[in-house]
Amino acid sequence: MQQALQGLRVVVTGGTSGLRLALASALHDAGARVGFVARTRDRVAEVERLHGATVGVVGDVAVKQDIHKMVLQLLGRLGGVDVLINNASDLGPTPLALLGDTECEDFERALQTNVLAAFRLTKALLGSLTASAREGRGALVLNVSSDAAVNAYAGWGAYGASKAALAHLTKVWNEELASQGVRFLALDPGDMDTPMHAAAVPDADRASLKRPEAAAREFIAAMIDLLPQPIPSIAVSRRAS
């Protein structure tokens, strides 16, 4: 892919495995400047080694008190944010459990990560996102969804309910902020061959699963589709060096 996202500042949440790693590589290849958050210093260091200009921040999106500390570092080092990808996901109970067998704490954790973290992070970045929109760079929030948000699958209650909430949150955000130029989209990457899928369905035939790299390409395509092309450059003086 050519440098279709040159200079775009993209924040991605989630661990360093699966879709997030594939997204980081694809975004990097497309010319974007990537910021990401991960829970451990080792994971942050690992990705920063892979992609030199990547900005890694240690923190847990599910912890309310961590949000502003992470956002401060991301904004300070990136200078601003044009795209937020809420990718961090929690399966709820693992192995998957019927709702009647689901511990309340496991459900709460899924809601914290899949719904509230996405809400809080979006809210804390709204100033930057709307500024990007006003300056003609476009602004986009992509929330990683699942067909479990739409269909009722036994054993996927906590995860499915939280993703359904995220999908609805996405629509309301979009309704409220489209007029300010910030677009919100929930994207279902499909069943991917990731550590998370392995935790949910340990005996799945991996060959039948989608590669995360293919899903990452679809995300990039959505960004190119929804953002102005070419993306106006950030004024030299505003760019983080």
Added chain:
Amino acid sequence: MIAADKPIRAADAKLLHVDAEGSVHHGLRTGLVKLLHRGDVVVANDAATLPASLHGVHERTGAPIEVRLAGRATSGMNTFVAVVFGAGDYRTRTEDRQLPPILVEGDVLALGPLQAVVVSLLEHPRLVSLRFTAPMAALWEGIAHHGRPIQYAHIGQKLELWDVWTAIAGPPVAYEAPSAGFALDWRTVAAMRDKGVKFATLTHAAGISSTGDPALDARLPFDEPYFIPETTAVAIDTARTANRRVVAIGTTVVRALEHAGRDGVIASGPGMANQRIGAADTLRIVDAIVSGTHEAGTSHHELLRAFVDDTTLRRADAELEARAYRTHEFGDSIFMERSLTRQVGMRSTGSWRRGGTAHYVERALAQVGGK
């Protein structure tokens, strides 16, 4: 006036309106948009506030200190201008805070996970230039985790970062909150749009408002870097060409716009506001200001004298007092239109300072976000 002692944006916050004829009206801040006209441009400061207060130890003496970052130095990304306090915390009024131990060049300050070295003294025992030893990523992490927003003795509780970020907060370059922006929420921004009022932002690295030290406070505000996006400059020039008003949310916006527009047209891009604005000055760009309520003698209050004559300002102050408006960062607001009597003539603003703090505060926001 009474001090607003909780970090909340009260739903019933009041708004004192001084119109262009000098008449004073009372209303609610939720009614702000009613005072705006189609075609007006409202400009706000989208700077997010740094947790600029860092507690630690002066290593040579072992004395506890508090460092308040106040500006970024030209000499490097990790070098700051800072005000240093001795033992104590925000529960003591800044006026009563102890001096730090005598600081000399090369002194090491241990500030939680960070270490800073005194590069130079800036003509005052509290004011220094500091260089952090950490690389940028570790510096941002250290400030995020160890720093606290600058606290106020009149607020009954400890301020957290989310308390001092406005709804529109973006680049973290302010040392204290651009607090007039607390008047904005997304409902208000949407209502402006519905009414045909243009909303625009600039980024201005608001410095510290007060140190409690008369000699230092006399030097405030320090020179402050700002950045005006091209789209904001265009929106302002469009409004002015159409004889519409430019409404500034806060004194920092007035300072940035009057600096960038000193030749009569707004220059987009980075700049360094180094002027004071007061009674002697004629505003060239800004027609009205939304601000907190300020006490006479402060630089914020002084700036209002450029909008209205002293008789009107005294009358407004008396109304604020009589109706028990709440003052300080989280208090009530005013909407003050530049009086008709102050709109004649285009005399150049008078108090441009040369030199001053410009040589040690960075030239532009260019370097603020660097990695």
